[in-house]
Amino acid sequence: xxxxxxxxxxxxxxxxxxxxxxxxxxxxxxxxxxxxxxxxxxxxxxxxxxxxxxxxxxxxxxxxxxxxxxxxxxxxxxxxxxxxxxxxxxxxxxxxxxxxxxxxxxxxxxxxxxxxxxxxxxxxxxxxxxxxxxxxxxxxxxxxxxxxxxxxxxxxxxxxxxxxxxxxxxxxxxxxxxxxxxxxxxxxxxxxxx
Amino acid sequence: xxxxxxxxxxxxxxxxxxxxxxxxxxxxxxxxxxxxxxxxxxxxxxxxxxxxxxxxxxxxxxxxxxxxxxxxxxxxxxxxxxxxxxxxxxxxxxxxxxxxxxxxxxxxxxxxxxxxxxxxxxxxxxxxxxxxxxxxxxxxxxxxxxxxxxxxxxxxxxxxxxxxxxxxxxxxxxxxxxxxxxxxxxxxxxxxxxxxxxxxxxxxxxxxxxxxxxxx
Numbered sequence: 001x002x003x004x005x006x007x008x009x010x011x012x013x014x015x016x017x018x019x020x021x022x023x024x025x026x027x028x029x030x031x032x033x034x035x036x037x038x039x040x041x042x043x044x045x046x047x048x049x050x051x052x053x054x055x056x057x058x059x060x061x062x063x064x065x066x067x068x069x070x071x072x073x074x075x076x077x078x079x080x081x082x083x084x085x086x087x088x089x090x091x092x093x094x095x096x097x098x099x100x101x102x103x104x105x106x107x108x109x110x111x112x113x114x115x116x117x118x119x120x121x122x123x124x125x126x127x128x129x130x131x132x133x134x135x136x137x138x139x140x141x142x143x144x145x146x147x148x149x150x151x152x153x154x155x156x157x158x159x160x161x162x163x164x165x166x167x168x169x170x171x172x173x174x175x176x177x178x179x180x181x182x183x184x185x186x187x188x189x190x191x192x193x194x
Numbered sequence: 195x196x197x198x199x200x201x202x203x204x205x206x207x208x209x210x211x212x213x214x215x216x217x218x219x220x221x222x223x224x225x226x227x228x229x230x231x232x233x234x235x236x237x238x239x240x241x242x243x244x245x246x247x248x249x250x251x252x253x254x255x256x257x258x259x260x261x262x263x264x265x266x267x268x269x270x271x272x273x274x275x276x277x278x279x280x281x282x283x284x285x286x287x288x289x290x291x292x293x294x295x296x297x298x299x300x301x302x303x304x305x306x307x308x309x310x311x312x313x314x315x316x317x318x319x320x321x322x323x324x325x326x327x328x329x330x331x332x333x334x335x336x337x338x339x340x341x342x343x344x345x346x347x348x349x350x351x352x353x354x355x356x357x358x359x360x361x362x363x364x365x366x367x368x369x370x371x372x373x374x375x376x377x378x379x380x381x382x383x384x385x386x387x388x389x390x391x392x393x394x395x396x397x398x399x400x401x402x403x404x405x406x407x408x409x410x
Binding site: 015020023024027031035053054060061062064066069079081082086151152155158159 | 198207209211286352
């Protein structure tokens with residue numbers, strides 16, 4: 001780790017001079033170290049290790065947006081550790097909460113969730129497309145990126161040049177709209193019983 | 195859930211952004227913070243004169259010992275608060291170690307309280323003086339609080355509540371320093387109790403606000 005201090009601090013300085021390649025290499029190395037660290041920590045906490053990559057990205061984005069707060073006169077690793085800690089604590093709290101909520105789902109509800117849907121898939125897809133097209137532009141972009149292309153919230157926020165929070169809020173609104181639309185469809189199909 | 199490949203793409207994007215957004219470097223935090231603190235004090239003083247008017251005895255007041263005592267206490271606390279805020283802006287900042295920076299201001303306040311021989315009542319000249327005093331300090335500190343929290347947001351505070359409290363302390367101390375121009379209560383004990391209360395309230399508001407505003 002002791003030469004990480006030197007090489008990464010040097011890469012940060014190079015980045016400030018506009019050397020994007022050195023900065024990119026550094027981010028790659030940090031991502032590798034983080035990947036191992038995050039996976040270990042998630043496993044130890046009994047959380048889903050499939051979240052590893054998301055958390056790695058979250059830390060990298062935090063590092064990137066706050067890179068100006070590193071003071072070149074001070075050591076780099078303590079700064080990096082503080083950012084990693086801050087981001088991971090946040091994420092672990094969020095994941096634990098989500099895991100608790102999942103445990104609260106009853107077996108019946110699980111069965112319902114995993115049931116093979118009875119409706120016609122092709123039609124469902126066509127309808128999905130139609131409903132998504134009916135969304136306002138911003139919501140449409142977010143739903144496309146997240147749900148259809150499968151990008152992460154971070155990548156989407158970066159792509160649309162907005163914050164992760166804004167992406168989540170937009171997604172939430174879009175889902176509400178889609179739910180309303182879907183309910184309407186159902187009540188048309190089944191009368192008012194749905 | 196994303197893949198390693200997506201992370202690599204993200205890294206490329208970030209590096210690309212670094213390359214394209216170069217040259218847009220903000221001035222160092224210390225300088226911005228100093229500027230904001232000076233501006234906050236000026237705005238607080240302007241607010242005090244706006245609210246209470248310029249008293250005809252102002253020149254006498256600013257030459258009096260009680261005014262000097264109030265200014266010394268509050269400005270010393272503001273200095274301590276300033277160091278705390280600067281520390282809070284760095285992700286690896288250790289604010290506990292810097293709590294000693296508040297000692298000079300607190301010592302001056304305590305000294306004023308302990309050696310209070312003015313015989314003035316602790317509650318102030320009239321019964322309504324102290325709520326008025328606390329309210330004024332809080333009120334004139336609010337613009338300062340907003341500006342300091344705004345500056346902290348450009349840093350990377352990893353403990354939002356503590357950082358917000360530090361911002362509130364700095365804002366409250368600056369507001370209290372400004373309020374000294376209008377305050378007619380000169381007892382050392384009065385200042386030690388009610389000025390502290392005003393500053394603490396602003397620090398509490400800062401903590402509450404920081405919890406939301408300083409999360410990232």
